[in-house]
Amino acid sequence: MSRYTSATDSDRARMLEAIGAASIDELFEQIPEELRLGRDLELPAGLSETEAFDHLSALAARNADADSELCFLGAGMYDHYSPAIVDAITQRSEFLTPYTPYQPEVSQGGLQAMFEFQTAISELTGLPVSNASLYEGPSSVASAAYLAIGATKGRKKLVVSRGVHPHARETLRAYAEGFCAEVVEVGLVDGITDSDELEAAVDEKTAAVFVQSPNFLGAIEDLEALAAPAKEHGALAVASVDPIPLSVLRPPGELGYDIALGEGQPLGGRLDFGGPSFGFFAAAEAHLRRMPGRIAGETRDVDGRRGFVLALQTREQHIRREKATHNICTAQALNALGGIVYLSWLGKRGFVELGELLVRRTAYARERLAAIDGVELLHEAPVVREFALRVDARIADVLDRLADQGIAAGYPLGREYPEHEDGLLVAITERRSRADIDRLADALESAMETVQRAGELQGASR
Amino acid sequence: MSDEPTSVTESVRPPATAEIPTPQQRERATTIFERSVEDRRAATLPPAGVAEAELSELIPKRFLRARPAELPEVSEPEIVRHYNRISRRNFDLDTGPYPLGSCTMKHNPRLNERVAALPGHARLHPAQDPKRAQGALELMWLLERQLEEICGLPHVSLQPSAGSHGELAGLLLTRAFHAERGEQRSKVLIPDTAHGTNPATVTMAGFEVVKLATDERGGVEMDDLRSKVDPEVACLMITNPNTLGLFDPNIAEITGLVREAGGTLYYDGANLNAIMGHSRPGDMGFDIVHVNLHKSFSQPHGGGGPGAGPIAVSERIEPFLPVPRVVRAETGNGAGPRYDFDYEKPLSIGRLRGFAGNFGVFVRSYAYIASLGGPGIKDASETAVLNARYLLAKLSEGRAGKYLPAAFDEPAMHEFVLSGGPAKKQLGVRTLDIAKRLLDYGFHPPTVYFPLLVDEALMVEPTETETRESLDALAGAIDAILEEAEADPETLRRAPYTTPVRRLDEAAASRKPTVRQPSSS
Numbered sequence: 001m002s003r004y005t006s007a008t009d010s011d012r013a014r015m016l017e018a019i020g021a022a023s024i025d026e027l028f029e030q031i032p033e034e035l036r037l038g039r040d041l042e043l044p045a046g047l048s049e050t051e052a053f054d055h056l057s058a059l060a061a062r063n064a065d066a067d068s069e070l071c072f073l074g075a076g077m078y079d080h081y082s083p084a085i086v087d088a089i090t091q092r093s094e095f096l097t098p099y100t101p102y103q104p105e106v107s108q109g110g111l112q113a114m115f116e117f118q119t120a121i122s123e124l125t126g127l128p129v130s131n132a133s134l135y136e137g138p139s140s141v142a143s144a145a146y147l148a149i150g151a152t153k154g155r156k157k158l159v160v161s162r163g164v165h166p167h168a169r170e171t172l173r174a175y176a177e178g179f180c181a182e183v184v185e186v187g188l189v190d191g192i193t194d195s196d197e198l199e200a201a202v203d204e205k206t207a208a209v210f211v212q213s214p215n216f217l218g219a220i221e222d223l224e225a226l227a228a229p230a231k232e233h234g235a236l237a238v239a240s241v242d243p244i245p246l247s248v249l250r251p252p253g254e255l256g257y258d259i260a261l262g263e264g265q266p267l268g269g270r271l272d273f274g275g276p277s278f279g280f281f282a283a284a285e286a287h288l289r290r291m292p293g294r295i296a297g298e299t300r301d302v303d304g305r306r307g308f309v310l311a312l313q314t315r316e317q318h319i320r321r322e323k324a325t326h327n328i329c330t331a332q333a334l335n336a337l338g339g340i341v342y343l344s345w346l347g348k349r350g351f352v353e354l355g356e357l358l359v360r361r362t363a364y365a366r367e368r369l370a371a372i373d374g375v376e377l378l379h380e381a382p383v384v385r386e387f388a389l390r391v392d393a394r395i396a397d398v399l400d401r402l403a404d405q406g407i408a409a410g411y412p413l414g415r416e417y418p419e420h421e422d423g424l425l426v427a428i429t430e431r432r433s434r435a436d437i438d439r440l441a442d443a444l445e446s447a448m449e450t451v452q453r454a455g456e457l458q459g460a461s462r
Numbered sequence: 463m464s465d466e467p468t469s470v471t472e473s474v475r476p477p478a479t480a481e482i483p484t485p486q487q488r489e490r491a492t493t494i495f496e497r498s499v500e501d502r503r504a505a506t507l508p509p510a511g512v513a514e515a516e517l518s519e520l521i522p523k524r525f526l527r528a529r530p531a532e533l534p535e536v537s538e539p540e541i542v543r544h545y546n547r548i549s550r551r552n553f554d555l556d557t558g559p560y561p562l563g564s565c566t567m568k569h570n571p572r573l574n575e576r577v578a579a580l581p582g583h584a585r586l587h588p589a590q591d592p593k594r595a596q597g598a599l600e601l602m603w604l605l606e607r608q609l610e611e612i613c614g615l616p617h618v619s620l621q622p623s624a625g626s627h628g629e630l631a632g633l634l635l636t637r638a639f640h641a642e643r644g645e646q647r648s649k650v651l652i653p654d655t656a657h658g659t660n661p662a663t664v665t666m667a668g669f670e671v672v673k674l675a676t677d678e679r680g681g682v683e684m685d686d687l688r689s690k691v692d693p694e695v696a697c698l699m700i701t702n703p704n705t706l707g708l709f710d711p712n713i714a715e716i717t718g719l720v721r722e723a724g725g726t727l728y729y730d731g732a733n734l735n736a737i738m739g740h741s742r743p744g745d746m747g748f749d750i751v752h753v754n755l756h757k758s759f760s761q762p763h764g765g766g767g768p769g770a771g772p773i774a775v776s777e778r779i780e781p782f783l784p785v786p787r788v789v790r791a792e793t794g795n796g797a798g799p800r801y802d803f804d805y806e807k808p809l810s811i812g813r814l815r816g817f818a819g820n821f822g823v824f825v826r827s828y829a830y831i832a833s834l835g836g837p838g839i840k841d842a843s844e845t846a847v848l849n850a851r852y853l854l855a856k857l858s859e860g861r862a863g864k865y866l867p868a869a870f871d872e873p874a875m876h877e878f879v880l881s882g883g884p885a886k887k888q889l890g891v892r893t894l895d896i897a898k899r900l901l902d903y904g905f906h907p908p909t910v911y912f913p914l915l916v917d918e919a920l921m922v923e924p925t926e927t928e929t930r931e932s933l934d935a936l937a938g939a940i941d942a943i944l945e946e947a948e949a950d951p952e953t954l955r956r957a958p959y960t961t962p963v964r965r966l967d968e969a970a971a972s973r974k975p976t977v978r979q980p981s982s983s
């Protein structure tokens with residue numbers, strides 16, 4: 001008997017007898033001799049619960065988490081406060097431990113939560129239909145491409161702004177190999193998508209145009225204007241959006257977009273070193289029957305009671321198989337539940353207040369940091385809660401210095417934007433107070449001085 | 463405790479009438495939006511602490527929302543009550559048996575939740591400098607090695623987010639593998655018993671599905687395979703044991719044939735729970751295996767995710783794995799190894815998602831494997847198979863032997879498939895009716911109508927979690943239900959009676975879909 005099983009020796013003997021087998025090994029007789037492992041797995045011996053807890057705790061202790069330092073990291077996932085009720089509700093066995101709701105009569109809780117979630121996502125994006133979640137943000141972008149290729153009768157060109165999250169663009173490229181589609185990137189000028197280049201890139205072969213707002217550099221894009229080339233050429237306009245800024249920004253549904261999608265982690269999700277979170281995906285009514293993923297729909301039972309089911313399953317892999325609109329099966333239901341609990345907690349007013357708070361604090365931080373010697377704005381476009389700076393020193397050195405003082409100052413842009421080798425992305429959430437921002441500014445200022453001085457000394461001795 | 467198999471006596475038989483609605487049935491489903499009352503709220507936010515400028519001074523007005531999103535206005539106690547109430551309208555694994563075939567509904571240890579919630583894990587930002595996330599990288603590195611050993615393959619990428627995502631990764635790897643050899647192959651072979659994600663993935667990855675027939679013993683029809691293996695075959699995608707719960711004894715010959723023809727071999731690891739510590743996909747000749755951490759490795763299913771679908775691969779596939787890879791370097795100065803992300807893999811297919819994967823899931827599965835150790839992992843599979851075979855034996859002794867026989871007369875492994883064909887013919891009840899009546903008996907039904915080739919299929923996977931007593935009770939309930947059907951098939955056709963709602967009109971929900979609450983403004 002091991003940790004999570006119950007069969008005693010006596011159980012085993014009685015069960016084998018009922019089966020008519022002499023031993024456990026006999027149950028594996030179907031496996032040809034030469035394919036049997038014939039030795040023990042080379043894994044460490046099992047741990048008792050206290051040992052396992054200590055071991056995992058020791059690993060966790062070697063990570064600098066957002067509680068143990070001042071975190072200004074963003075780049076797609078943000079340290080927003082997640083209220084206690086999110087964990088309390090998502091940890092309930094009734095939500096935590098069931099499978100996908102294949103038996104709706106005993107899955108009304110999960111199905112109703114999906115329906116509520118879809119409603120909230122529709123409200124945020126201004127688009128009438130939403131699914132119940134995809135894996136996360138970047139793969140949702142690729143999923144929109146698949147929908148667009150189908151919806152445009154096999155057009156194979158995907159035009160994407162460099163303002164779209166680099167992980168999403170990389171994911172799109174990887175998926176596009178399978179779609180046999182071409183991905184064309186459009187550059188940024190002054191922090192926002194080059195609209196002339198975009199217009200030139202979109203043509204009759206284009207299935208979809210992808211933009212993001214606020215974009216990866218934090219800049220609010222002129223979504224309305226950027227949708228025009230897609231409209232003109234019959235391509236789908238796809239907006240990748242962050243749900244929190246949608247508290248104050250006009251939703252893509254009002255700006256001519258066919259699809260709005262994004263990363264759901266900011267909605268009360270854990271950072272979790274990048275996952276699990278969830279992707280959300282909303283679209284115009286016309287695309288309902290091509291949507292990827294589960295969709296909850298309202299219906300009635302035989303006695304006329306209101307109930308919820310998985311709707312439009314004929315889109316899905318388990319029914320349509322090779323003709324399915326997507327291959328997704330297990331998605332991120334529990335994380336999406338956390339999302340709707342979070343949005344209910346913020347509520348209609350709290351959501352707007354949070355957005356306004358972020359805009360104001362971020363404006364303060366942006367001004368404060370850009371006033372430092374050797375630091376300037378990378379772009380001047382309006383922002384919500386993240387902005388990009390140019391730092392006149394080796395970024396890695398500056399970040400190391402700040403890290404020594406317990407500050408994760410931001411995300412260096414160099415790897416994904418070689419043209420911004422000196423770029424730093426800084427995110428502000430409601431958890432970073434004015435005093436925290438001041439501490440960052442002071443630390444950055446002195447780090448800059450030290451690093452620049454070290455650089456000068458090095459230069460002089462050369 | 464009595465030695466007798468639990469038989470359902472009249473006193474414990476659930477009602478077969480819905481005349482008096484249960485309290486839950488009387489409660490009309492009300493959404494959180496419908497509970498909204500103007501000016502109620504739960505959240506209070508900290509003060510901004512900075513100048514309270516008008517928003518339009520900071521962001522041009524044309525970018526700003528004209529009216530707020532219509533989110534609910536509810537207080538905290540209301541939110542808690544609402545979600546607690548609706549949660550009770552779910553059946554869950556922590557409450558009772560959930561023998562859903564192909565889904566491996568095994569116990570979800572609470573220790574795993576506790577360690578996943580440690581701030582060092584749950585509050586770790588994915589963009590943290592790897593130097594300052596050494597514990598997380600080490601955990602990923604260790605989990606990769608564990609999965610390699612269990613799968614019998616030399617490399618692992620944890621990146622894919624679920625089984626179907628692992629499948630997509632596998633076929634994109636296959637594409638890259640052939641392209642590197644200057645080949646463009648178009649076909650993927652899939653048995654007709656395959657899970658729906660397999661063919662759906664094939665299409666998404668730009669290949670064409672070629673179906674393989676199943677022989678009378680439930681394995682791949684070898685002549686059919688031989689006639690379809692040709693230079694156009696890019697890959698064979700298969701589950702073993704397959705979705706009938708049967709281990710294909712010809713597996714080595716199957717993989718050999720495809721390998722010889724130049725194809726890659728993909729193993730859908732959804733059924734890994736049958737063979738852990740006994741046999742390994744790598745040793746069967748496979749190149750790529752996905753592992754559903756939310757099945758074999760105890761990540762809770764969450765009502766439809768999250769999960770994770772790491773892939774284990776052979777040497778010849780390794781160069782193409784997604785980036786970033788987790789790497790380890792010895793420091794040599796006695797300081798212990800250093801871990802990092804490696805993005806420089808020139809032949810890589812790129813990335814398939816944001817950041818490095820569902821780390822929170824990795825923590826839970828790592829904790830699970832570390833808790834069980836090698837012998838415990840093997841015991842999990844042995845007990846899973848023992849439970850399935852015992853349940854099948856118990857069922858066969860009773861009325862199921864007559865009305866719900868095993869679809870194939872072969873020794874099953876961790877799951878088995880029954881055919882409700884005889885019940886339909888002789889009793890006039892369908893598999894769906896039996897499943898719905900099981901709900902009244904307090905069991906989640908097995909998977910229904912899958913695999914497709916079995917008439918009125920009922921696919922049963924008890925997992926190692928169930929006790930002998932709960933298996934006896936399940937067998938007893940099915941027997942009692944068939945007894946009811948003998949007396950009056952209508953009892954089953956109108957079931958369930960006691961669930962929060964009764965049979966739902968699924969067709970209507972798709973004909974005229976309502977997928978959101980009507981906007982209140």
Ligand SMILES: Cc1ncc(COP(=O)(O)O)c(C=O)c1O
Nearest residue numbers: 329330564624625626657659732
């Ligand atoms: C046999 C089989 N293959 C593939 C999958 C897909 O796995 P996932 O739901 O994790 O995408 C499943 C699970 O539903 C399965 O049972």
